[in-house]
Amino acid sequence: MTRHNSGAVRCRSVRKVWAEGTGKETVALEGIDLDVAPGEFVVMLGPSGCGKSTMLSLIAGLEQATGGSIEADGEPVVEPGPDRCMIFQQSSLYPWLSVAENVGFGLKLRGRPRAERRRVAQELLRTMGLGDVLDKHPDELSGGMRQRAAIARALAMEPKVLLMDEPFAALDVQTRAKLQDFIGQVWRDSGASVLFVTHSIDEAVSLADRIVVFTARPGRIKAVIPVELDRPRDPRSPEYHQLHDRLIDLLADEVDRAFAQQEQAAS
Numbered sequence: 001m002t003r004h005n006s007g008a009v010r011c012r013s014v015r016k017v018w019a020e021g022t023g024k025e026t027v028a029l030e031g032i033d034l035d036v037a038p039g040e041f042v043v044m045l046g047p048s049g050c051g052k053s054t055m056l057s058l059i060a061g062l063e064q065a066t067g068g069s070i071e072a073d074g075e076p077v078v079e080p081g082p083d084r085c086m087i088f089q090q091s092s093l094y095p096w097l098s099v100a101e102n103v104g105f106g107l108k109l110r111g112r113p114r115a116e117r118r119r120v121a122q123e124l125l126r127t128m129g130l131g132d133v134l135d136k137h138p139d140e141l142s143g144g145m146r147q148r149a150a151i152a153r154a155l156a157m158e159p160k161v162l163l164m165d166e167p168f169a170a171l172d173v174q175t176r177a178k179l180q181d182f183i184g185q186v187w188r189d190s191g192a193s194v195l196f197v198t199h200s201i202d203e204a205v206s207l208a209d210r211i212v213v214f215t216a217r218p219g220r221i222k223a224v225i226p227v228e229l230d231r232p233r234d235p236r237s238p239e240y241h242q243l244h245d246r247l248i249d250l251l252a253d254e255v256d257r258a259f260a261q262q263e264q265a266a267s
């Protein structure tokens with residue numbers, strides 16, 4: 001078999017049909033070709049229901065594609081692996097463990113000694129602005145802090161690919177902006193590739209090396225836009241506005257189509 005070691009993730013002609021062969025069949029994705037380079041930050045942008053989360057689950061190995069191929073680091077993806085960590089909108093920290101123990105939990109499963117787990121947790125939590133809450137429990141933290149701890153827990157496993165499914169969508173606007181800053185920093189330090197799903201144009205322009213715009217369902221790639229603005233990105237700059245407007249134009253028809261699909265499904 002030919003192996004391609006050039007990229008962190010390689011998707012070819014990916015198709016996903018949910019509930020195939022039943023009356024409730026849904027073609028979620030069609031003909032997806034996507035490469036993510038090592039260390040690259042790719043944002044998937046598209047209307048609700050266009051298959052973005054489905055795409056992440058396939059790359060995570062939580063679900064199997066109906067057709068096409070997905071490789072991570074040159075190996076076909078057949079199941080979840082520690083090289084690919086998924087972060088969801090609502091983090092799922094263990095409530096009975098301290099924040100530091102949560103962050104070190106995966107390392108414990110790998111048999112790493114307690115002192116090492118503590119050191120790694122300390123370092124990561126400090127980078128995420130959580131150096132003061134190592135020994136607190138998740139229910140003592142705000143939503144934004146819990147989400148940062150969940151990201152630290154994923155990074156402790158030193159994944160090659162971080163798969164983030166609208167990780168900041170449940171947070172208020174200010175917290176969301178702060179977390180975007182944090183993720184920008186830790187991503188650069190970690191060297192991991194990131195595949196980040198959002199339907200926020202601002203989030204995409206703030207974070208991405210490349211933005212992949214999806215069509216309404218069945219999700220296809222409508223455009224791939226490299227973002228060549230210096231970081232940190234200035235939302236007041238004319239270049240930022242230009243790109244933002246271009247993305248609004250690209251998405252407008254797709255959002256209308258997705259809305260019509262939802263209305264039809266509900267009637």
Ligand code: ADP
Nearest residue numbers: 018019026028047048049050051052053054055
């Ligand atoms: P997005 O993340 O872009 O909002 P999703 O990937 O969640 O879109 O969903 C794409 C389509 O696939 C939607 O029509 C959704 O209802 C359907 N879908 C998603 N997950 C499942 C599932 N587990 N079973 C059946 N249909 C699903």
